[in-house]
Amino acid sequence: MSEIPGDLKFLKSHEWARVEGDGKITIGISDHAQGLLGDLVYVDLPAVGDRVEAGNACAVVESVKAASDVYTPITGTITAVNSALADKPETINEDAYGEGWIFVVEAEEPDQLNDLLSPDDYAELLEDEDH
Amino acid sequence: MTQTNAPQKTVLNETHRALGAKMVDFGGWDMPLNYGSQIEEHHQVRRDAGMFDVSHMTVVDLHGERVRPFLRYLLANSVDKLVKPGKALYTCMLDPQGGVIDDLIVYYLGETFFRLVVNAATRDKDLAWITQQAASFAVEVKERPELAMIAVQGPQAREKALGVLAEVDRARIAKLGKFSAAAAQTADGGAALFVARTGYTGEDGFEIIVPEDKAVALWNALLAAGIRPAGLGARDTLRLEAGMNLYGQDMDETVSPYEAALAWTVALDEGRDFIGRGVLEAQKTAGAPRRMIGLVMDEKGVLRHGQVVLTANGEGEILSGTFSPTLGKSIAFARVPAGELPLGSAGNVRVDIRGKHVPVRVVAFPFVRDGRPQEGI
Numbered sequence: 214m215s216e217i218p219g220d221l222k223f224l225k226s227h228e229w230a231r232v233e234g235d236g237k238i239t240i241g242i243s244d245h246a247q248g249l250l251g252d253l254v255y256v257d258l259p260a261v262g263d264r265v266e267a268g269n270a271c272a273v274v275e276s277v278k279a280a281s282d283v284y285t286p287i288t289g290t291i292t293a294v295n296s297a298l299a300d301k302p303e304t305i306n307e308d309a310y311g312e313g314w315i316f317v318v319e320a321e322e323p324d325q326l327n328d329l330l331s332p333d334d335y336a337e338l339l340e341d342e343d344h
Numbered sequence: 345m346t347q348t349n350a351p352q353k354t355v356l357n358e359t360h361r362a363l364g365a366k367m368v369d370f371g372g373w374d375m376p377l378n379y380g381s382q383i384e385e386h387h388q389v390r391r392d393a394g395m396f397d398v399s400h401m402t403v404v405d406l407h408g409e410r411v412r413p414f415l416r417y418l419l420a421n422s423v424d425k426l427v428k429p430g431k432a433l434y435t436c437m438l439d440p441q442g443g444v445i446d447d448l449i450v451y452y453l454g455e456t457f458f459r460l461v462v463n464a465a466t467r468d469k470d471l472a473w474i475t476q477q478a479a480s481f482a483v484e485v486k487e488r489p490e491l492a493m494i495a496v497q498g499p500q501a502r503e504k505a506l507g508v509l510a511e512v513d514r515a516r517i518a519k520l521g522k523f524s525a526a527a528a529q530t531a532d533g534g535a536a537l538f539v540a541r542t543g544y545t546g547e548d549g550f551e552i553i554v555p556e557d558k559a560v561a562l563w564n565a566l567l568a569a570g571i572r573p574a575g576l577g578a579r580d581t582l583r584l585e586a587g588m589n590l591y592g593q594d595m596d597e598t599v600s601p602y603e604a605a606l607a608w609t610v611a612l613d614e615g616r617d618f619i620g621r622g623v624l625e626a627q628k629t630a631g632a633p634r635r636m637i638g639l640v641m642d643e644k645g646v647l648r649h650g651q652v653v654l655t656a657n658g659e660g661e662i663l664s665g666t667f668s669p670t671l672g673k674s675i676a677f678a679r680v681p682a683g684e685l686p687l688g689s690a691g692n693v694r695v696d697i698r699g700k701h702v703p704v705r706v707v708a709f710p711f712v713r714d715g716r717p718q719e720g721i
Contacts, residue, residue: 255644275646277669
């Protein structure tokens with residue numbers, strides 16, 4: 214299991230969020246989540262310009278084993294999607310916290326970030342799940 | 345039942361964990377799902393050689409003067425096709441209603457000795473059924489839990505596996521015909537093996553039965569011979585590409601062999617009374633109410649068990665469905681109401697995927713054979 218980067222925030226449903234320098238927020242799924250799903254074969258991305266609300270499913274990641282919704286933790290507008298995942302969904306398996314990012318949201322309510330889990334809290338959640 | 349107990353472990357459990365396997369509960373057994381990437385393991389088997397721990401499968405030996413008459417009665421395929429010792433036959437075992445209790449391989453080892461290899465998840469009911477039916481034939485039913493089993497599969501699997509056999513056995517085992525088995529020994533100390541040229545991947549290879557206490561050494565010798573481990577994830581995508589049924593998913597007691605694309609395994613030979621025959625004969629005359637078809641989806645997404653299938657003849661459902669690593673798209677078996685469906689997109693079949701009706705093509709299967717996509721897939 215790879216180290217959880219300290220600059221991320223997490224949802225209990227295993228999405229991560231990173232606040233970028235320009236205030237926009239990048240979303241992906243955790244390394245733990247990709248491990249549970251196994252080899253990814255498709256990623257269904259939202260469209261740039263879509264408005265999404267916190268808690269909405271706005272992408273689907275599909276592995277050989279299962280399909281899983283990806284929820285946005287933040288309300289706002291999609292400003293970028295990782296279209297490289299269309300051809301190489303396995304990038305999420307290889308680098309969930311980096312090249313495997315899924316979409317970027319311009320937040321309307323940045324305070325929503327405060328509701329997310331810190332890396333330590335998320336690590337604790339994973340430990341509890343293991344038991 | 346075993347469901348509430350801790351999962352059982354094969355003798356190779358620690359070996360899998362040491363190789364970094366992700367373990368999963370499969371029919372009450374703690375088995376390796378993959379050792380990293382199930383897609384890489386799939387390609388490894390299609391292109392070179394891979395091996396699977398299938399020790400969870402149940403080996404049942406049958407002894408007695410009347411074993412052959414017993415199996416004529418017990419099985420839907422005819423053991424009279426087995427004339428040369430070592431020959432194997434794939435067959436269904438049916439209940440009186442023609443429903444499939446299990447699918448299995450029967451090996452003819454002598455007039456008083458046949459061997460069955462049945463599924464792990466169906467072990468208890470299989471043993472109970474076989475024992476009950478065997479009584480009036482005075483056949484001894486003996487489970488062999490002390491035997492482990494390793495399947496080596498792929499275009500290079502036989503070549504690589506031969507190297508771990510005793511030199512005196514190699515030429516003979518190299519000549520073993522498909523669906524035949526023979527005894528052999530390992531090179532490093534003479535473990536007694538039962539080597540069968542069978543499998544569940546659509547590739548050439550062996551299934552090797554080995555005494556439990558020699559299984560880890562055999563596994564390690566095969567590993568050293570360049571055969572890479574593969575988990576149940578790859579085993580599932582390989583067998584579905586190869587057009588092979590999975591018990592419990594593609595057929596069970598509610599389904600006859602005719603409804604599971606297994607007509608080729610049913611022998612309605614003259615004068616042989618076998619369990620379920622009456623129902624099968626009636627279905628053959630009148631036509632079975634349902635049929636099993638192969639599907640390929642060209643659009644993105646993965647066909648999965650339980651999805652609703654829409655056809656001109658009515659609704660059906662996806663049985664086994666997965667992503668095919670060889671084809672790079674999704675494939676599935678579906679059970680649908682009886683009636684002709686033209687092959688290809690002309691079949692006008694759609695699958696309900698999260699509320700969207702996605703078109704799929706009807707195809708003849710296997711989808712993949714000997715490493716290559718089949719025509720029309």
